[in-house]
Amino acid sequence: MSPSEKPPSLTPLFTRDEIALRVRALGDAINRDYAGQTLTAIGILKGSFLFLADLVRVLNIPVAIDFIQTSSYGDATESSGEVRILRDFEGSLAGRHVLLVEDIIDTGLTLNYLWDLIEARRPASVAIAAMFVKEGKQRLNHPIRYAGFALVGDPFIVGYGMDYRGLYRNLDHVAALELEETR
Ligand code: IMP
Ligand code: MG
Secondary structure, three states: OOOOOOOOEEEEEEOHHHHHHHHHHHHHHHHHHOOOOOEEEEEEEOOOHHHHHHHHOOOOOOEEEEEEEEOOOOOOOOOOOOOOEEEOOOOOOOOOEEEEEEEEEOOOHHHHHHHHHHHOOOOOEEEEEEEEEEOOOOOOOOOOOEEEEEEOOOOOEEEOOEOEOOEOOOOOOEEEEEOHHHO
16 A cells, blocks of 8 residues: 555454354355265365365365465456466366355356366366355356355455455454545
């Protein structure tokens, strides 16, 4: 941030405790749905790192963990619609039950792309878990089996893994970010 630039304002939206309760509920559902099976959880970096870490610690089924990294928005707050893979997951997904773990779904374009990429590798099943889902701009072609919180009114949120210009990922809660110039 340049010295002349005003810091963005942050309005708390979800507390650490609210998030933890919701993650526990999602984990319970996953434990029930995949009982007797082995799960492969694939976190979409970077934003999903805290959600994935919390979610897998609720699980009592065998779970393999991997990551995939897609290109970010850069410094913009809107999706470009173009998805680039910066880091691919390791090994084969053939016959595996894959759970794609995403911090937030906005347009859904990232997940549309990743779903096809994963399907091409012949998994036994694919499902999506997302901690936050923006309503309104959704163009996702697949069901969100495990959704944390719905967001209305298109806020840009940070914290719990999510960033603005690389910052705020470490917040233990989630806040709406408002830029000075838009006020
Ligand atoms: P989509 O492809 O439009 O669904 O964008 C999904 C990705 O954009 C998410 O994985 C986030 O990394 C990022 N993103 C979307 N909305 C927000 C937001 O409000 N705050 C921070 N990152 C966001
Ligand atoms: Mg993400």
